[in-house]
Amino acid sequence: MKKGYFGEFGGCFVPELLVPPLMEVEKAMKEIMPTEAFQAELNDLLVNFAGRSTPITFCPTLSKKLGFDLWLKREDLLHTGAHKINNTLGQALLAKHMGKTALIAETGAGQHGVATAAAAARLGMECTIYMGAEDVERQSSNVRRMRLLGARVKPIENGSQTLKDAINAALRAWISSQATTHYCFGTAAGPYPFPDLVREFQSVIGREARAQMLERTGALPDYVVAAVGGGSNAIGMFHAFVPDESVRIIGVEAGGTGEPGCLNSAAINLGVPGVLHGEYTMLLQDADGQIEPSSSISAGLDYPGVGPEHAYYAKSGRVKYGIAYDNEALAAFQALCRDEGILPALESSHALGYVLAHADEFEKGSRVIVNLSGRGDKDMDIIEKALGL
Numbered sequence: 001m002k003k004g005y006f007g008e009f010g011g012c013f014v015p016e017l018l019v020p021p022l023m024e025v026e027k028a029m030k031e032i033m034p035t036e037a038f039q040a041e042l043n044d045l046l047v048n049f050a051g052r053s054t055p056i057t058f059c060p061t062l063s064k065k066l067g068f069d070l071w072l073k074r075e076d077l078l079h080t081g082a083h084k085i086n087n088t089l090g091q092a093l094l095a096k097h098m099g100k101t102a103l104i105a106e107t108g109a110g111q112h113g114v115a116t117a118a119a120a121a122r123l124g125m126e127c128t129i130y131m132g133a134e135d136v137e138r139q140s141s142n143v144r145r146m147r148l149l150g151a152r153v154k155p156i157e158n159g160s161q162t163l164k165d166a167i168n169a170a171l172r173a174w175i176s177s178q179a180t181t182h183y184c185f186g187t188a189a190g191p192y193p194f195p196d197l198v199r200e201f202q203s204v205i206g207r208e209a210r211a212q213m214l215e216r217t218g219a220l221p222d223y224v225v226a227a228v229g230g231g232s233n234a235i236g237m238f239h240a241f242v243p244d245e246s247v248r249i250i251g252v253e254a255g256g257t258g259e260p261g262c263l264n265s266a267a268i269n270l271g272v273p274g275v276l277h278g279e280y281t282m283l284l285q286d287a288d289g290q291i292e293p294s295s296s297i298s299a300g301l302d303y304p305g306v307g308p309e310h311a312y313y314a315k316s317g318r319v320k321y322g323i324a325y326d327n328e329a330l331a332a333f334q335a336l337c338r339d340e341g342i343l344p345a346l347e348s349s350h351a352l353g354y355v356l357a358h359a360d361e362f363e364k365g366s367r368v369i370v371n372l373s374g375r376g377d378k379d380m381d382i383i384e385k386a387l388g389l
């Protein structure tokens with residue numbers, strides 16, 4: 001495949017001034033990342049700071065109800081509460097080895113901002129987080145976390161004042177700060193080499209899950225399922241399983257309320273190809289090519305695009321992309337709380353919501369593993385309101 005592309009998707013559509021820092025990251029990926037010294041240091045951080053490995057958990061009650069074996073990969077148990085720390089520790093360490101002293105990052109819901117701030121603090125780096133002004137307002141508890149972890153939070157007043165605008169602001173800021181600063185991108189999307197870089201750091205999820213399923217059940221799973229926002233937890237979970245032809249892989253996008261014409265975040269199912277944030281991919285856009293506002297009950301899935309590798313797997317058919325609606329995610333959230341004693345993030349609840357809503361499409365007796373990308377404590381206010389509690 002052409003460098004930086006997954007089939008027709010991907011690429012590096014950025015202003016000339018952003019090419020040098022992106023090429024510098026590409027060089028570091030080739031020359032620093034594979035070294036034993038780097039891998040040993042990263043592994044130490046993942047194990048002793050972030051809490052890897054994460055277990056896989058069998059769900060006895062739900063499995064009995066469903067008629068197939070339901071397993072969870074427990075990324076919710078990681079430090080800062082989600083898979084995002086895998087990526088931020090990796091990028092922060094790489095940046096440090098590249099001689100950078102500062103990190104910048106975008107954040108929407110604030111989860112990536114918190115994970116970046118934690119990695120920066122741990123590695124003694126400065127940290128600035130770009131966040132849409134409306135998100136700063138909506139996600140105040142994560143803003144407070146970032147500040148306590150020593151990060152500066154810059155509210156962005158442009159455009160829709162959300163994630164899309166925060167990414168544009170961070171890319172602009174990188175142009176003038178590239179000598180000292182690494183842009184720690186939050187998902188497996190954006191210009192090359194970010195989709196590859198983030199996937200490399202997240203693919204530990206699938207490598208572990210694959211080995212753990214073989215060890216615990218003596219076989220590969222029949223289905224692997226994950227929620228897709230920008231696509232980092234999903235690609236991290238899927239990657240080790242892509243060559244396993246017997247394993248069926250399902251990505252789940254957020255469909256919103258499910259009413260006709262409702263706002264959603266289902267870029268693969270409901271979008272068309274176009275360019276955003278430096279990559280050619282599936283995007284929610286109107287007939288004039290304007291990016292449509294995305295919306296999801298789970299802030300972490302609220303992105304109008306998707307990483308190029310997912311767009312490619314959708315087109316090739318290797319991965320099936322389904323939709324879960326708000327009510328399906330909420331039902332799954334409640335089921336996992338009450339039947340299994342686990343409070344999942346609303347993002348992860350979409351993956352589980354798809355499995356529960358489409359249970360009759362999974363063969364009886366099959367083994368299904370869902371990536372539980374994060375914990376749900378952050379979502380309690382939204383969930384209680386939605387459920388009328």
Ligand SMILES: *Cc1c(COP(=O)(O)O)cnc(C)c1O
Nearest residue numbers: 229230231232233300347373374
């Ligand atoms: C951010 C987030 C997501 C969505 O991001 P991806 O890059 O698609 O993984 C999913 N789950 C949780 C818990 C998150 O915090």
